[in-house]
Amino acid sequence: MSEQLTKRSENYAQWYQDLVTKAGLAENSAVRGCMVIKPYGYAIWEKMQQYLDKMFKDTGHENAYFPLFIPKSFFSKEASHVEGFAKECAVVTHYRLKNDPNGKGVIVDPDAKLEEELIIRPTSETIIWNTYKGWIQSYRDLPLLINQWANVVRWEMRTRLFLRTTEFLWQEGHTAHATSEEAIVETKQMLDVYAEFAEKFMAMPVIKGVKTANERFAGAIDTMCIEALMQDGKALQAGTSHFLGQNFAKAFDVKFTSKEGKLDYVWATSWGVSTRLMGALIMSHSDDDGLVLPPNLAPIQVVIVPIYKNNDQLKMIDEKVAVIKKELEAKGIAVKYDNRDTQKPGWKFAEYELKGVPVRIAIGPRDLEQGTVEVARRDTKEKTVYQMTDLSLKIEHLLSQIQDNIYKKALDFRDANTINVDTWDEFMKVLDDKGGFIMAHWDGTPETEQRIKELSKATIRCIPLNNRLEEGKCILTNKPSSQRVLFARSY
RNA sequence: CGGGGUGUAGCGUAGCCCGGUAUCGCGUCUGCUUUGGGAGCAGAAGGUCGUCAGUUCGAAUCUGGCCACCCCGACCA
Numbered sequence: 217m218s219e220q221l222t223k224r225s226e227n228y229a230q231w232y233q234d235l236v237t238k239a240g241l242a243e244n245s246a247v248r249g250c251m252v253i254k255p256y257g258y259a260i261w262e263k264m265q266q267y268l269d270k271m272f273k274d275t276g277h278e279n280a281y282f283p284l285f286i287p288k289s290f291f292s293k294e295a296s297h298v299e300g301f302a303k304e305c306a307v308v309t310h311y312r313l314k315n316d317p318n319g320k321g322v323i324v325d326p327d328a329k330l331e332e333e334l335i336i337r338p339t340s341e342t343i344i345w346n347t348y349k350g351w352i353q354s355y356r357d358l359p360l361l362i363n364q365w366a367n368v369v370r371w372e373m374r375t376r377l378f379l380r381t382t383e384f385l386w387q388e389g390h391t392a393h394a395t396s397e398e399a400i401v402e403t404k405q406m407l408d409v410y411a412e413f414a415e416k417f418m419a420m421p422v423i424k425g426v427k428t429a430n431e432r433f434a435g436a437i438d439t440m441c442i443e444a445l446m447q448d449g450k451a452l453q454a455g456t457s458h459f460l461g462q463n464f465a466k467a468f469d470v471k472f473t474s475k476e477g478k479l480d481y482v483w484a485t486s487w488g489v490s491t492r493l494m495g496a497l498i499m500s501h502s503d504d505d506g507l508v509l510p511p512n513l514a515p516i517q518v519v520i521v522p523i524y525k526n527n528d529q530l531k532m533i534d535e536k537v538a539v540i541k542k543e544l545e546a547k548g549i550a551v552k553y554d555n556r557d558t559q560k561p562g563w564k565f566a567e568y569e570l571k572g573v574p575v576r577i578a579i580g581p582r583d584l585e586q587g588t589v590e591v592a593r594r595d596t597k598e599k600t601v602y603q604m605t606d607l608s609l610k611i612e613h614l615l616s617q618i619q620d621n622i623y624k625k626a627l628d629f630r631d632a633n634t635i636n637v638d639t640w641d642e643f644m645k646v647l648d649d650k651g652g653f654i655m656a657h658w659d660g661t662p663e664t665e666q667r668i669k670e671l672s673k674a675t676i677r678c679i680p681l682n683n684r685l686e687e688g689k690c691i692l693t694n695k696p697s698s699q700r701v702l703f704a705r706s707y
Numbered sequence: 708c709g710g711g712g713u714g715u716a717g718c719g720u721a722g723c724c725c726g727g728u729a730u731c732g733c734g735u736c737u738g739c740u741u742u743g744g745g746a747g748c749a750g751a752a753g754g755u756c757g758u759c760a761g762u763u764c765g766a767a768u769c770u771g772g773c774c775a776c777c778c779c780g781a782c783c784a
Contacts (some may be wrong), residue, residue, distance in 0.1 A: 248776095295754095339784090373708095373782055380783060433784095453784065490784050523743050562744040569744095580743055591744075631732065707783090 221570075224504050228448040229376075235498060236377045239507050239540045239570050242494075249375040249382030256571065257494065259515035261385070264493060267367065267417050267512075268387065271409050277361045277389060282343050282481045284367075286336040290342040294467040296615075300434020301338045304371045308334040336369045341435065341460075341486060345468040352392060352482060354473050359402070368619075377644045378495035378655040379452070379707050386490035392482040393475065396461070406487040410455035414687045418493065419510035419623035420444050421630050422454060423653070423702060425678025430662050437461035443677045443702065444614035445630045446499040449651020449706035451677045454496050457487035478644055499596075500626050507572025510622050511615040517550045518611060521564045522579030530555065533579055540577070540589075545606040549615065570593060574618050575611060585615040595622050636700065638693050643703070647674055653704050657697035659690035668692055668703075677702045 221238060222230040226227055236242050241257030244250075255496050263364045269279070272539045280285065285308065292298050312328030337343065344362075352360060365387045375381050389406060393399040407424055414422045422442035432439045436458040444454045465471070465481035472482055501508040511517050520541065522533040552573075561578065568576055578590040589607065592599045595618050602610055633652030637643045646654055658664060658676065668691075669675050688697050 368784090370783070373780095374778095382782075386784070456784070472717070492784055521743095525742065557742095560742050560746065561745090562742080562746080564745090564747045565743095578743065582743075 221504060221506065224447070224502075229300075231504075232495075232499060235502055235506060239572065241498070241507075242377050244377070247382070249372065249383050251317040251377050253491070256515065259493060260491075260497070260509070261491060262515055263513045263515065264413075264417070265387075267407075267414050268413055268489070269363075269365075271413060272363050272387075273391065275361075275409060277363045277391075279364060280338050280362050281364050281366065281444075282347065284337055285336050286340075286343045288333045288335055290346050291335050293342065294435045294463055296463075297341065297435035303337060305338055306336040306371055308336065312421055317614065337366070338368055338370045339488075340364065340366070340368075340388055341390065341442075341464055341488075342468075345464040346471060346486070348390075348392055348482075349468050349470045352470055352472050355394050355475050358392060358394045358472060361389075361391040361402075362391065363387055370507050376495075376707075378498070381491070384491050385634075388486060388488040391485045392465070392470070393484070394472065394482065396483050399461075399485050400459055403438070403440060403485045403487070406485070407442065407455075407457040410457065410487070411442050411491060413489075414442055414444065414454055414493075414496075415623065417510065417512045418497050418500070419512070419619060420454070420496060421623065421627045423678065423680055425683075427456075427678055428662070428665055428676050428701075430665050431675065433458045433586060435460060435463050436486075437463070440681075441514060441678055441694060443653075444496055444500065445633060445653055445704070446496070446707070447502075447629065449500070449633060449705075451653065451706040452492070452496050452499070453677070453706065454493060455487070455489040458485060460484035460486060492542060497509045501622055501697045502572070505566075505597075506570030508622060509572035509574060511574045511619045514572065514574050515550065516568075516571070516573045518544060518552070518577060518616060519563065519564075519568045520551065520553045520574045520577045520579065521561055521568075522553075522555050522675045523561050523578055525581070529584075530557075532584055536584065537579060540579075540607060543609060547608050547612050549608070549612065565592075575614060577611075593618055595625070637691065638688070643674075643691050644672060647672055651705055653677070655700040655704055656691045656703055657688035657699075658701050658703075659693050659695035659697055664690060664692055664695075672705075673704050674703045675707060677704050 221234045224231045239256070240254050242251045242253045245252045309330055310324045310328045311330060313322045314325040316323045343654040348360065348401045351357060367383055367385050369383050371382060373382050391402050393402060394641065411422050411424050422444045424442055425440065425443055427439040433456060438459040440457045441453050442455045444452050447450055462481040462483060464484050470482050471479050497513065498507060520537050522530060523529040524533055534555060541551050541553055565576065572594060574594050576592040578592070580667055583589050587604045588601050589604060590599055591602050591614070593614065630653065633650065635646060635652060635654055637646055637654050637656045643654060643656060646652065665676055683699050685699050688700065689695065690697050
């Protein structure tokens with residue numbers, strides 16, 4: 217069924233594409249740049265959604281849903297916002313088709329032209345702020361803390377499964393506050409939520425930081441982000457949280473009366489993560505044999521494979537497994553028993569490794585005699601024979617060990633590939649040799665940042681939070697700098 | 708939108724220079740033997756060679772148009 221994957225070291229892009237397709241996560245669709253997320257991939261996304269959603273609710277947010285279409289006039293109300301998104305918008309111009317009078321097929325009915333074109337949302341700030349205008353009058357209406365799970369469309373030039381697709385699924389939080397301070401606290405809080413999610417559930421270490429002006433979200437005062445390092449040495453922006461100031465409130469005229477009776481514009485934030493997290497998850501941990509999923513997000517945490525020569529043996533194993541499965545499930549562990557007779561054990565082993573199932577239990581006649589099972593862990597490929605007593609406890613413990621180990625491995629990799637660089641030559645050499653995160657001095661000007669990008673294809677991923685101050689000289693211009701910033705080539 | 712490349716079975720390919728009705732592998736189906744790391748043997752099914760036109764007795768192969776996709780740039784969660 218599934219064939220050999222391309223080796224990760226030989227062609228990283230090909231390996232990634234192969235893995236996504238062959239592990240049954242997603243595939244390219246008939247629509248340019250759009251993907252089909254297959255059931256197994258969607259099951260992982262659902263788990264991500266479930267945990268994120270809980271974290272949002274725990275921090276006081278509620279879900280709502282806003283329209284897919286945005287009237288063009290809304291879109292143009294915030295100047296820098298238009299500028300940022302104009303080049304990648306899908307636009308609806310007509311509302312009807314008709315049979316082609318000259319021949320076969322259907323054509324767009326020219327009589328059905330919309331008076332005002334509709335933009336398919338690339339993000340929902342405008343339609344949401346237009347709505348908030350009607351919801352907010354007084355400080356008693358604040359803070360307004362809303363999240364929506366939705367799909368958005370950005371007409372990108374080039375796409376890659378999960379990392380950049382024309383249509384993608386995401387969540388976008390949009391909040392309104394009475395004060396600037398409160399909004400900034402919210403911006404930071406949600407960044408922390410994302411970082412905690414990445415590290416605890418995805419087992420993916422991230423760097424929290426602030427974007428430079430060049431990389432800032434269109435319409436934001438400040439953009440904060442979490443940046444992760446992929447195994448090929450490229451950085452991936454995994455989530456963003458924006459402090460929007462009063463930009464959107466002013467554009468959509470959202471004012472409130474304060475406790476003191478003064479009329480003022482509200483302060484806003486927005487924050488989001490997308491199905492891109494799936495790409496991050498895959499690229500953070502997987503190897504030449506396939507996916508490596510952290511137990512916290514694996515749709516199947518334990519797979520049990522029977523080994524037998526005849527139906528009598530299978531029947532005995534079935535009975536034994538039924539007990540084991542029940543015990544594991546009682547601990548909330550997701551177990552699959554694969555006793556299909558259509559595939560052989562070796563085939564199943566390879567298949568579940570490809571799919572990243574953290575723990576595999578094999579049980580055969582030998583085990584029945586000795587009261588044991590063979591337990592294999594996906595992350596290290598180690599196989600151990602376990603006594604059956606207290607098996608569910610041992611497995612539960614193993615799963616949490618695997619979760620920790622995957623995180624530690626990713627963290628070690630990142631630490632080994634984060635390097636301080638002080639000269640331009642060294643900067644270019646590191647980028648070309650192995651990539652990774654580079655901490656280097658920068659003179660703080662957008663022009664220099666732009667120039668570095670043109671020369672090296674590396675960008676400033678962020679200015680890390682709580683960054684250590686340190687005197688130095690810009691790697692490009694030699695002008696003075698007060699701190700190192702995080703550079704990398706990125707997705 | 709610039710620069711390069713590719714379209715042959717579900718997937719991956721050979722054949723093209725030098726025209727004669729398509730090769731091989733994977734997968735699929737059937738049967739027997741297998742089952743503790745992607746099984747073996749035997750057999751079978753599956754193709755308007757991207758598309759339209761031209762040259763020719765004859766086109767996957769030569770010529771021209773069109774279409775689609777991929778890679779490199781600009782853009783980007």
